[in-house]
Amino acid sequence: MKSSHRPELSHTLSLNIPFENERQAEIAVNALSPDPILKPQDFHIIYTKNASDLSILFSAVDDRVLRVGVSSIIESVKTVIETIDELQ
């Protein structure tokens, strides 16, 4: 697994989301990755597609920043999942 590129972002969360197939995981990465990070000095995200799995590594300066960032991205992931579910 890739580690945070900045040692000061010492609070990390690795999230693994298993989609039905590789195409869905790819759609999720493409939909999520363009979103800009508001405070890149405090929070960092790495999206990785591994077959049908979407792996997201969050790195933050503290638990507060991590909680806000992770919950926000999970909301976006849920929207992506719901959209794929409705359209297929």
Added chain:
Amino acid sequence: MSQLSAVYRAPDVELKEFQIDASKQHYNTTNGATTGPSAYVLQAGQIDVDKPSEGRKNAQGEFTYLSKLRMHLTGLQDDLNEYLTQRMEQAKNKKLKQADEARIKAEIENLLDGGDDEDDEQ
């Protein structure tokens, strides 16, 4: 197929794993406990227009794979929010305790150094 899961790490926490237990109701709803408006706001009459939709069902009346994934993710999101909020509270209490200890220490040192003389002069 792999499982939905999360792993947390921090300088004082080597590893904390989060797994899904699909038998629990907590992981079988699209309505998260830590997301959406607070109970206070809802009791005041606010209508939650952003309420997440129910999971989609197939012809057999079963939830689709993606609907289950969304429900499991909602439960995992609650777990993460609760855990990180607890950690934030601990960090806050620790900071307050340290500030209190530093203040007491400074007051004691001030007294031992004869700092009370300054007060007498005023």
